[in-house]
Amino acid sequence: MNSSLxxxxxxxxxxxxxxxxxxxxxxxxxVPLRVPDLAPIIPSLSLIAVYYWSIHRPDxxxxxxxxxxxxxxxxxxxxxxxxxxIVLLLVRHLVITQARFFTSASIVVIWSIFALVAPFxxxxxxFLTSLASATLVEYRPAVFQCLMTLAFYPCFTWFxxxxxxxxxx
Amino acid sequence: MSKxxxxxxxxxxxxxxxxxxxxxxxxxxxAIVLLILGRANTPAVERVRMAVNDAVAPILELATxxxxxxxxxIVNGREFMDVRASNEAxxxxxxxxxxxxxxxxxxxxxxxxxxxxxxxxIEPRTRYITAHVIGDQGGAFxxxxxxxxxxxxxxxxxxxxxxxxxxxxxxxxTGRRAARILLVTDMNSRVPVLVGNSRDxxxxxxxxxxMPELLYFSPDVQMRVxxxxxxxxxxxxxxxxxPIGVVTEVRExxxxxxxxVDWAHLEFLRLVDYExxxxxxSPEDGLAKGGPVVRTTAEIEENTTAENAGGPxxxxxxxxxxxx
Numbered sequence: 001m002n003s004s005l006x007x008x009x010x011x012x013x014x015x016x017x018x019x020x021x022x023x024x025x026x027x028x029x030x031v032p033l034r035v036p037d038l039a040p041i042i043p044s045l046s047l048i049a050v051y052y053w054s055i056h057r058p059d060x061x062x063x064x065x066x067x068x069x070x071x072x073x074x075x076x077x078x079x080x081x082x083x084x085x086i087v088l089l090l091v092r093h094l095v096i097t098q099a100r101f102f103t104s105a106s107i108v109v110i111w112s113i114f115a116l117v118a119p120f121x122x123x124x125x126x127f128l129t130s131l132a133s134a135t136l137v138e139y140r141p142a143v144f145q146c147l148m149t150l151a152f153y154p155c156f157t158w159f160x161x162x163x164x165x166x167x168x169x
Numbered sequence: 170m171s172k173x174x175x176x177x178x179x180x181x182x183x184x185x186x187x188x189x190x191x192x193x194x195x196x197x198x199x200a201i202v203l204l205i206l207g208r209a210n211t212p213a214v215e216r217v218r219m220a221v222n223d224a225v226a227p228i229l230e231l232a233t234x235x236x237x238x239x240x241x242x243i244v245n246g247r248e249f250m251d252v253r254a255s256n257e258a259x260x261x262x263x264x265x266x267x268x269x270x271x272x273x274x275x276x277x278x279x280x281x282x283x284x285x286x287x288x289x290x291i292e293p294r295t296r297y298i299t300a301h302v303i304g305d306q307g308g309a310f311x312x313x314x315x316x317x318x319x320x321x322x323x324x325x326x327x328x329x330x331x332x333x334x335x336x337x338x339x340x341x342x343t344g345r346r347a348a349r350i351l352l353v354t355d356m357n358s359r360v361p362v363l364v365g366n367s368r369d370x371x372x373x374x375x376x377x378x379x380m381p382e383l384l385y386f387s388p389d390v391q392m393r394v395x396x397x398x399x400x401x402x403x404x405x406x407x408x409x410x411x412p413i414g415v416v417t418e419v420r421e422x423x424x425x426x427x428x429x430v431d432w433a434h435l436e437f438l439r440l441v442d443y444e445x446x447x448x449x450x451s452p453e454d455g456l457a458k459g460g461p462v463v464r465t466t467a468e469i470e471e472n473t474t475a476e477n478a479g480g481p482x483x484x485x486x487x488x489x490x491x492x493x
Contacts, residue, residue, distance in 0.1 A: 027225060030315070031232045032305040034240040036433035039306040063192040067200060075221045077307025078349050081214060082204030089197050122309075129310045132208050137356060138377040141309035
């Protein structure tokens with residue numbers, strides 16, 4: 001009885017790994033690294049995380065969690081509230097509707113699809129920010145941030161794969 | 170009775186299935202509502218924002234220190250390599266600055282004399298709050314940083330944020346132990362400025378690029394590359410004369426300014442608590458409206474009389490001391 005309670009708590013803690021790791025990564029990406037010109041183009045770790053977990057364990061990255069991740073991201077970065085949530089929800093929805101395709105896809109294919117999803121995500125972010133502020137927002141930082149996100153995708157995939165093996169077996 | 174409960178169960182299952190399917194729609198709509206609420210500057214949204222920032226501030230402070238020590242080590246190593254050359258350069262600069270100090274002292278005396286002649290005594294008192302930058306600019310669409318000082322340290326909305334080199338931005342949101350600084354490069358930043366020796370009025374407007382733009386100057390004004398840009402103090406938010414940057418690009422319909430601040434090494438910011446009764450605490454930050462201006466004049470008069478009562482010498486001492 002007692003052990004089963006612990007087992008259940010253990011299982012819950014493990015199943016929280018995707019969301020917890022994502023929130024910690026968002027926090028980590030806020031720390032001032034003092035590398036010239038890096039801050040405006042720091043890779044969007046929330047985008048990578050939501051894309052990865054929506055493909056591999058959508059049950060552990062539920063809609064409400066994606067929404068909360070977006071809100072946290074916007075609050076910490078000082079961005080326009082709601083923008084990140086909208087984009088991340090769209091990304092999750094896109095992935096979920098194509099779930100059958102992803103089940104047999106290799107890492108390279110998933111990365112290639114991400115090369116289409118990320119520009120779409122940044123375009124939506126740029127569009128919403130421009131719309132809400134009623135000006136055409138400078139697009140170049142977004143392009144660079146998108147490229148950085150793409151470049152760092154394999155790194156974080158490696159991190160998530162290891163986390164998945166460690167916690168979710 | 171039993172018939173009714175059967176109905177409820179029969180309804181609940183499809184309801185739950187429907188809820189699961191429509192979760193996406195519900196949260197998507199919620200996000201859009203948030204976007205609109207946030208855009209309308211709802212005070213509740215701002216409070217929640219700063220509560221979240223307050224909550225993560227200690228974690229970020231903790232995470233910042235090892236990064237700082239590593240980056241200091243790298244800087245130290247690099248400085249050690251050219252210690253001779255920089256020594257020489259510093260000696261020259263010191264000589265030059267000593268001359269400037271003499272000039273500044275002479276001007277300060279002259280200024281005080283002229284002020285006394287004019288019986289001008291509305292010098293505001295200034296106090297500096299030093300804050301550690303704990304949250305970097307997060308991404309492509311905002312130019313703001315988080316600092317580790319809040320209302321408990323005397324930080325208030327609208328205060329100017331300085332580095333040693335010049336104006337970096339202003340306080341946009343305050344929590345108890347953290348505050349968000351909107352940098353002059355952010356697309357929402359508008360700072361009234363004076364340009365060049367002729368001190369022409371303009372507004373420095375950020376657009377998320379590293380070079381903010383000068384707007385709203387009169388068409389017959391000639392801006393030149395190399396003109397200094399300083400705060401004008403119009404609107405009462407900032408002290409006047411804080412250096413911001415230098416004009417680097419003059420094209421037809423576009424004048425760009427390079428700020429002095431080194432964005433890559435934004436470690437500490439000095440927030441200026443400038444005790445002139447000001448306007449920026451109104452929700453529409455930055456724009457002087459009819460009502461508050463009238464109140465300001467009245468308060469300036471009050472201030473003057475108060476300081477006269479305390480004695481002009483004492484007031485002057487309070488002004489000068491923190492600036493050193």
